[in-house]
Amino acid sequence: MPPRKTSENAGSSGRGTLGRPATISDVARLAGVSVGTASKALNGRGSLREETRRRVRSAADELGFQPNTAALTLNSGRTYTVGMITTDTIGRFSIPLMTGAEDSLGAGRMSVFLCDARDDPIREQYYLRTLLSRRVDGIIVTGRRTQARAPIGVDLPVPVVYAFISSTDPNDCSVVPDEAGGARKAVDHLLALGRRRIAHVTGPEHHHSAAVRASAAVERLAESGLDLVGAPLFGEWSEAWGRQATGILLGAGEEFDAVFCGSDQIARGVADALRAAGRRVPDDVALVGFDNWDVMALACQPPLTSIDMELEGLGRTAADLLLAAINGEPAPGRHVSPCRLVLRESTAVSVLPGSTRVEQV
């Protein structure tokens, strides 16, 4: 019985290295078995002689056979792919989140579709449709702000996990940093150092993170019967604002021995302005930042004690929750994950320059 198509397989040369990738038919033909048998041999199914399996395997090796994922998807229904949508531009916060998520997913042999929606709802919906059309197994939604946002879609056919940002629908699964807890840790630390006159400089009042961190700080002080020095100074997330706010603090005449800042950039501005004004950090004024952004915290003079939101861990957690949901074990609700205090010279008088210590909390 001659093979039906004699046209293409006249020469057996070069199929594996050149031209189109090898298919399982190529493997089967080379091994002298049927396609079904080849499939069984490669997947350890069916009942085959060991010698046959070996022959098929070596044929596959020779041709560099890699199963076509589209075909696998078509009859398993699974794509082993998840979509990751950053609702706003990929930036400093998204990177560790993505890295962490990619880490967990890669270990689970999942691939990641990257979508950058750039704060544009239309792009967001476009990407959502694209991902659904590609039948991703799940979706991770991230963003630059922790503030809750409207769900990206309702009744979606795949599980969705929100990372860093959260969904306004309490039944959605969100993973967020415990910013309030982080702020409390910062104040705790300053209090433990014996500082009692603590000021707070942070970002815009309408910014969720600024508001949460500020009120947590105030609350923690109140628990110790203390007040903030002045009101929280709301401004921008910039060094320039840090410098400016320091001027305001110094000009107000009220003494202060510590400043808790809403971001490392602000803290750095404060540090520069304090130094320019002749105040020593940490001797006269202890300083704590937020974000633990290495570029800022380490370049600051002196290096900055800061709160780390552990974004990479957050990304991993989000991915793990998504994998669980894909496997039929969803964990709806807000999952809050703790922040970590990172000690550096800006609060520790006796630490050697350049060293970094992490407090166990």
Added chain:
Amino acid sequence: MPPRKTSENAGSSGRGTLGRPATISDVARLAGVSVGTASKALNGRGSLREETRRRVRSAADELGFQPNTAALTLNSGRTYTVGMITTDTIGRFSIPLMTGAEDSLGAGRMSVFLCDARDDPIREQYYLRTLLSRRVDGIIVTGRRTQARAPIGVDLPVPVVYAFISSTDPNDCSVVPDEAGGARKAVDHLLALGRRRIAHVTGPEHHHSAAVRASAAVERLAESGLDLVGAPLFGEWSEAWGRQATGILLGAGEEFDAVFCGSDQIARGVADALRAAGRRVPDDVALVGFDNWDVMALACQPPLTSIDMELEGLGRTAADLLLAAINGEPAPGRHVSPCRLVLRESTAVSVLPGSTRVEQV
């Protein structure tokens, strides 16, 4: 003639919104036509009555039908997907590259697989196999350093474009910034300001970018019959090194009226140290950085003139070249794309504070 499978479609409710996504069979059934006809109706093929097309389209809308990409892939051979491998961890340089690439690719209705190889050759090869198994239409390789690297694979069945980094194989397609040209622009600018005693502080001597930028600067000065003040100061890519190098320069006793720095971080360190030493920027010493990293350049006192490598444009170019190669028009070789000088106060005496001007070059 009753339908063969009566089991599943007893109730017509909810198919579109719940359960598994609608297939073209669902659409065909609802519209009362065959699957083939439904396909033709939705794609504008074949010869059908307009009324039939409308009926099918509205059935598709009602069910929220999105064609299964795996099925499309299977018979077109194309996945409309490209892989993006960052050879080292996703970072500050990768982001604009990715954003730019994603921009061009998204416009071409391609999706992007993100792979973070973290400087690990094993991860790199793992991801490469994964991408090939998924039959991506092409691959973009990026990295943190511009230095040429060994090709990620040989005789790959899909086109590859290297962005920012380049391949040691001159037949591969690479897109790289013209760092030497950027350095020349920086020196040009300082010379145009009348500065003649220019120093250079930069990163590690063994780092490709540091070496290229330094020798281009020296060369440009030589063309004007000038020498650098002292030798290039090679160190680290950090603010601390910028401060330290400034100390060296000041201590050497040789006068200088400008410093060209290998990075914005270094430049910022230099600016801080100069100010601490009582030298005014730009009046006494003009300062040019490299990278145009907004966080550094804008927070610097005064804001920093810098060289922008236009990474987002680079990413777009890489994506465009990849798309061209996918469509059968490869453009092998190194493609060098120009840098841009961004003017700020650190070199421009009469510029209003806070404003940014871009020189046309």
Added chain:
DNA sequence: GAAAATTAGGAAACCGGTTGCCTTGAGAAC
């Protein structure tokens, strides 16, 4: 030596689309 049990591997359906070819039916031409 014949019937039963076991094993190895092939044939074909299926996943969800696309497309070439063929059939059907209606209107036009004679």
Added chain:
DNA sequence: GTTCTCAAGGCAACCGGTTTCCTAATTTTC
């Protein structure tokens, strides 16, 4: 009334795998 034309749409092959079912050959059993 019969043949020809052409539009409309159905049928089935195909893409590349997996899996179920079945057949053929071998071995076991009595």
